[in-house]
Amino acid sequence: MNSIEVINLTKRFGKFTAVDNVSFNVGKGEVFGFLGANGSGKSTTIRMLCGIIVPTSGEASVNGFNILHEPEKVKANIGYMSQKFSLYGDLSVEENINFFGGIYGLSQSRLTDRKNWVLQMSGLTERRKTLSAQLSVGFKQRLALGCAVLHEPAIVFLDEPTGGVDPISRRNFWKLINELSASGTTVFVTTHNLDEAEFCNRIILLDYGKIVATGSPKELKSEFIKNGMLFLESDDVYTAYELLEKHRLVHNASIFGNALHVSLSDAASLEDNAAEAIRAFLESNGIKVAGIRSIVPSLEDVFLETIEKPASDD
């Protein structure tokens, strides 16, 4: 049984289509990444799956329960954590945990067990009496995750959980996510941080409410950047970029600081040395190439490859 099944889910707000005919499945225990730029429909999808908003059309089931007909059962079986780390700042760590235990109907003994677990995993055992407003962002994030999975839901939805968190806290947080997944919890995570998406078992790329790519990070890379990728350093990347966009060996180019990531076209795979050909082409146009080498594409490259060009700079 799939943890989440989504069929032709659509949500419109007036004339604006936030989520456009989206279908996908998420297996049990998977870490499932939902990627997209701001406003691409990630949060709207999560909110529909959590039963907060009603879809315009389409269907979905979460842990076997229909989101339209059994929202109460859906809610009892999921955990949710938003980018705002929705804790009560004027309550202590322990009081926050007690509150969420209360609204999820945990028995006293189970609450004690789970509270200890949350305190331990978030590293807040010593600071259980501290007001949660006084915690650093990293601790807040872990406490929020703890509260979201306090009732041991089958599925946990994390909506941009790592916003505003430093890299070390982020790494620790992903360790927690992997532990959850290993214990059988399905983790559905949205992010626009593409480094993070590498940690996911499977990802969906969303753009303007539509799915543009789906698969494991590895699959996506080989699917969208079939012919390899070049890293090209130049002192005039903008001119180089404009020239290369139309070159027959180039499928797509994007600017990264003072360098270009150039994905090669099918024609380039037949070429013996595409890199040298490109260098020669640029230098014949008067642009100095400081270096050019082959690199392993990142998900960011895949993302830039897939999304529609005019939208890329928001």
Added chain:
Amino acid sequence: MISRILSISKKEMREIIRDKRSLMIIFALPVFLLIMFGYAVTLDIDEIKLGVLDDDNSLLSRDFISTLNSSEYFTITQVIERESDINSLLDRGNIQCAVVIPIGFEKQVERKQKAPVQFLIDGMDASTASIIQSYVIAASQSFSQNVTKDFVSSRTGMKMIEPINIEPQFWYNKSLDTTQFFIPGLLALMLIVISVILVSISIVREKELGTIEQIRVSPVSSFELIAGKIVPYLIVSLIIAALMIFMGYLFFGVVVKGSYIHLFLGTACYLLATLSMGIFISTISDSQQVAFQISQVVSQLPTLILSGFIFPIESMPVSIQILSYITPARYYIVILRDILIKGTPFETFSMQLIYLLIFATAFILISIIRIKRSEAI
């Protein structure tokens, strides 16, 4: 269900108690306002400042003046020499009323002619002026009655008997003390303002912080959320009500004539109505500021104008009277006057309780629909 409601209430109560500054304001403000209003809002007029210009300077005129002076309503603050001074004395507020007794006052009375006496009243404040006028008329009439009586008995040697002896006695508020009459209105006003603002802001704050979303993805239903929010604010508001009633006793001697259980019941029903109004406001506002402003307008104005607190409902035009039916304070003021001042039995105000409960139910239902349908919270 009960345990989820209690979890929310407990959490809310913790937050209320933790916020010491707001807590101070919540309790101190109503008491302060009660005392302020209680002393300021009074329609009783005593010690009217009276100026006297006695041109006649006769036995009878002095008698008339001393009659005025001996009544508790007038104090002579000024003896006026010239008629031209009256204007400036009234202008400067040295006197509120001037009595002018012309030359020949006593003679005219003796000749059984009508003796004119002039009263000049400061008419700036119309209601005060009309009260002074009625006092003046009453005092003059009783004086002339006495003169007639003396005249008749001295002539005939018979004692004149007044055909009708009027002895007005006011029930319930025996001394016609307007403070007594206003305390219920003040209580209704303070309670509605505080309860509506507190509950609407507490929900909208959670909207702003995003914590409400965390509740909405949980198995907590809209009703449980609303109930969980109402309970703690009901308790807080009841404590405020008790405090205000106690202060009313301490400062203005307002005693509860009726049953305390009825008082509790009536206040609880009123607060249910006002709190559900606050809940509804929170479903239509997105920021604490908006919620605060709507709450203030919706709670203060109708309570001041339409509830019968200051202006009697019976004297309003019918269209406005209809509007007053949707003001919960209208019912509560009746209940309070019944219980506090009259001490009447339960049946006299049971209908008002039912109105309040209908009011509360309606607002809670609309709020539930709004939360469910429009993703309003």
